[in-house]
Amino acid sequence: MANERLTRQTVAECALRLADSEGLEAVTIRRLAQELGVSPMAPYWHFKNKDELLLGMTDHALAPLPPIGEATDGWQRQLRGMIETVIGIMREHPSLAALLQNIDAKKAASFARATNDTLELLARAGLGLQESYWVAMQLLQGITGLIATRPEHHASVTPEQAAESRRQARLTMEALSPCEYPMVVAYARTLEEEPDPERYYAFGVDLIMGGIEAIAARYGTASP
Amino acid sequence: MANERLTRQTVAECALRLADSEGLEAVTIRRLAQELGVSPMAPYWHFKNKDELLLGMTDHALAPLPPIGEATDGWQRQLRGMIETVIGIMREHPSLAALLQNIDAKKAASFARATNDTLELLARAGLGLQESYWVAMQLLQGITGLIATRPEHHASVTPEQAAESRRQARLTMEALSPCEYPMVVAYARTLEEEPDPERYYAFGVDLIMGGIEAIAARYGTASP
DNA sequence: ACCTGAACACCGTTCAAGT
DNA sequence: ACCTGAACACCGTTCAAGT
Numbered sequence: 001m002a003n004e005r006l007t008r009q010t011v012a013e014c015a016l017r018l019a020d021s022e023g024l025e026a027v028t029i030r031r032l033a034q035e036l037g038v039s040p041m042a043p044y045w046h047f048k049n050k051d052e053l054l055l056g057m058t059d060h061a062l063a064p065l066p067p068i069g070e071a072t073d074g075w076q077r078q079l080r081g082m083i084e085t086v087i088g089i090m091r092e093h094p095s096l097a098a099l100l101q102n103i104d105a106k107k108a109a110s111f112a113r114a115t116n117d118t119l120e121l122l123a124r125a126g127l128g129l130q131e132s133y134w135v136a137m138q139l140l141q142g143i144t145g146l147i148a149t150r151p152e153h154h155a156s157v158t159p160e161q162a163a164e165s166r167r168q169a170r171l172t173m174e175a176l177s178p179c180e181y182p183m184v185v186a187y188a189r190t191l192e193e194e195p196d197p198e199r200y201y202a203f204g205v206d207l208i209m210g211g212i213e214a215i216a217a218r219y220g221t222a223s224p
Numbered sequence: 225m226a227n228e229r230l231t232r233q234t235v236a237e238c239a240l241r242l243a244d245s246e247g248l249e250a251v252t253i254r255r256l257a258q259e260l261g262v263s264p265m266a267p268y269w270h271f272k273n274k275d276e277l278l279l280g281m282t283d284h285a286l287a288p289l290p291p292i293g294e295a296t297d298g299w300q301r302q303l304r305g306m307i308e309t310v311i312g313i314m315r316e317h318p319s320l321a322a323l324l325q326n327i328d329a330k331k332a333a334s335f336a337r338a339t340n341d342t343l344e345l346l347a348r349a350g351l352g353l354q355e356s357y358w359v360a361m362q363l364l365q366g367i368t369g370l371i372a373t374r375p376e377h378h379a380s381v382t383p384e385q386a387a388e389s390r391r392q393a394r395l396t397m398e399a400l401s402p403c404e405y406p407m408v409v410a411y412a413r414t415l416e417e418e419p420d421p422e423r424y425y426a427f428g429v430d431l432i433m434g435g436i437e438a439i440a441a442r443y444g445t446a447s448p
Numbered sequence: 449a450c451c452t453g454a455a456c457a458c459c460g461t462t463c464a465a466g467t
Numbered sequence: 468a469c470c471t472g473a474a475c476a477c478c479g480t481t482c483a484a485g486t
Contacts, residue, residue, distance in 0.1 A: 148361075
């Protein structure tokens with residue numbers, strides 16, 4: 001719209017907004033340029049290729065993630081807080097999960113920072129470096145999976161879109177043979193009623209934290 | 225090569241082999257046709273579009289997954305066995321993880337079967353239908369993440385390729401500022417020596433199972 | 449420094465046509 | 468029933484050129 005000069009910031013921001021509202025597959029260099037009211041090649045001055053752009057979008061989304069605070073709490077509480085914050089950011093940016101799966105995440109500075117903080121917490125849990133890294137990656141995958149399976153699926157902002165995608169999921173599963181897949185068909189029926197997102201996310205966090213605490217008790221050397 | 229008649233089977237098989245050896249992004253309708261020695265439009269007779277092809281590839285890869293056996297063991301042992309089997313299949317088919325992230329998995333019959341079996345096991349663990357489904361999806365995501373982060377990264381078949389991709393990962397992380405990201409840089413150095421894949425996967429399975437057992441103890445109604 | 453325009457080598461997919 | 472060929476509307480990216 002505005003005919004201002006472009007910035008790395010504004011380009012990344014616009015691309016992220018586009019991804020959040022229409023899905024990551026809508027983010028095309030040409031479509032982005034159109035959205036910015038600029039020629040198709042303009043974005044290339046700010047990002048040398050599409051991968052760099054995706055990294056920029058990720059950094060822009062993850063920027064508000066606060067650094068890990070002082071060690072006043074136990075590592076469990078701090079880690080749980082961090083997980084909840086990331087979930088919050090992913091709920092604000094529905095495309096972030098897909099983004100993290102389509103880039104080499106360790107090349108994003110904001111992601112490296114989050115990883116570093118997580119490694120620090122897990123060291124306090126008594127885990128070794130390798131184990132900590134493996135746990136940190138599983139952690140991210142867990143959060144991503146939580147978002148991907150979420151009841152308010154897709155880049156759907158409006159309740160109507162959310163209800164529609166839930167209906168689609170239900171129809172897909174109900175189309176299956178009830179004698180071959182009885183449990184799946186039974187689950188599909190639970191999708192008829194509106195889900196409670198908060199209950200869903202709380203359960204997900206418990207699931208992720210449960211795995212980490214079990215592994216810390218087994219492989220770690222620190223006291224709880 | 226051979227000028228035989230095409231089959232849905234052979235097309236899916238060829239596409240999967242291509243994906244496993246050169247990555248999912250190499251699987252293009254046109255490239256696939258070339259590989260089959262056939263005109264670019266030929267695959268369309270067997271799969272109505274690319275999404276259907278990806279589903280077919282997934283079903284082909286997941287076909288050898290055995291159905292859940294009789295309930296002679298406890299649900300924990302059976303579930304652990306299933307996870308290990310899926311990991312085995314994913315290690316044989318390096319593209320399967322990416323495949324599952326790029327399709328609507330519930331539309332793949334083989335995936336629905338695996339989901340159904342998992343739901344049955346989790347019901348025996350005393351979890352409700354919704355909770356079971358959430359756990360099942362987290363389970364898959366966890367396995368997928370395990371494969372994605374694995375030491376023998378990428379579609380690398382040869383040890384040289386594996387060593388090279390590990391080296392690339394190390395260089396990316398070592399390029400980071402050591403005072404800003406001390407833990408990440410420290411972890412990068414552990415990548416210098418050859419990893420032990422079995423130790424890695426065993427740890428991963430413990431991590432995933434730990435979460436499930438913790439949640440079963442907390443939300444379930446069955447005795448262990 | 450920042451952006452445009454034309455061009456290249458790719459995509460997925462439709463549709464009419466061949467055997 | 469199974470496959471081909473031409474055509475369409477897209478991609479990402481390079482490169483020379485404009486201001």
